[in-house]
Structures are given as structure tokens and as C-alpha cells.
Amino acid sequence: MDLTVALAHVDGDRQLLAELAAIFLRDYPRFVNSARESIRRDDAQTLEREAHTLKGRLAFFGVHGVRDQALELETIGRSRDLTQALQTLTGIERAMEGVLVEFESLAREQKS
Numbered sequence: 001m002d003l004t005v006a007l008a009h010v011d012g013d014r015q016l017l018a019e020l021a022a023i024f025l026r027d028y029p030r031f032v033n034s035a036r037e038s039i040r041r042d043d044a045q046t047l048e049r050e051a052h053t054l055k056g057r058l059a060f061f062g063v064h065g066v067r068d069q070a071l072e073l074e075t076i077g078r079s080r081d082l083t084q085a086l087q088t089l090t091g092i093e094r095a096m097e098g099v100l101v102e103f104e105s106l107a108r109e110q111k112s
Contacts, residue, residue, distance in 0.1 A: 001102045002062025009060055018110035021103045024057055028100070032093060035073070039085045047085060048077025054092075061103075066095045 010016045031054050038046035051074035058067035073088045 001099060001106075002064070005062030006060065015110060018106050018108075021061070022107040022110055024061070025100065025103050025107055027057075028096070032089070035089050036086075038077075039082055039089065042082060044077045044080040044082055046077075047082065048074055051077055063099055066092060066099060069095060 006017055007014065010020070031050055035047055035050045035054075038044075038050065051070050055067055055070035055074055058064075058070055069088060069092045073085065073092065076082060076085045076088060
């Protein structure tokens with residue numbers, strides 16, 4: 001996470017950023033479940049939409065590497081050929097493990 005990028009999006013309001021990080025943490029499991037289910041159902045449109053949303057949220061927080069993977073997943077959905085989708089989603093989940101720790105740390109600030 002690039003904290004400078006994230007703080008710039010909220011005019012330096014660290015409390016607001018902490019609240020947004022908490023929202024991201026709440027929503028992230030739903031994204032993964034929805035994306036996984038859309039792959040299982042061969043629902044490219046839903047996969048594209050979910051990946052697009054994740055991409056935007058990651059860009060907001062300056063999580064550029066995983067954002068690029070979300071873009072790849074969005075592109076897969078747009079192509080309607082989901083053969084690489086599960087592999088890409090799994091890569092996103094692995095990459096997010098460390099990022100989620102950063103989000104959790106940031107979200108804890110809202111309780112301070």
C-alpha cells in the first residue's frame with residue numbers, strides 16, 4: 001500500500017482513510033466469494049464487474065501490484081474466456097495476504 005497515494009485521495013484525513021480501510025476489509029471476502037462463484041458458473045460479466053471494482057479500490061489505496069492483477073482478471077472477464085481466471089484469482093488472493101495485514105493495521109487506527 002502506498003500511504004502517500006491513499007492519503008492524497010482523502011486530503012490527508014487519516015481517520016477517514018482508516019474507516020475506508022475497514023470497509024475494504026469487510027467487502028474483500030465478498031469480492032473473493034463472488035469472483036470465485038462467477039468463475040464456477042462461467043459468468044464472465046460478473047467476474048469482469050467484480051474485478052473492475054477491486055481494481056479501483058486497490059488503485060485508491062495505492063496497491064499497484066495487485067491492482068495490475070485485478071486488471072488482468074477484469075480483462076479475462078471481458079474476453080469471456082475464463083480458462084485462466086481461477087489461476088489469476090488465486091494469485092490475487094496470495095498477493096493480498098500481506099496487503100490485508102496493512103489494511104488491518106490502518107483500520108485499527110479508527111478505533112484509537
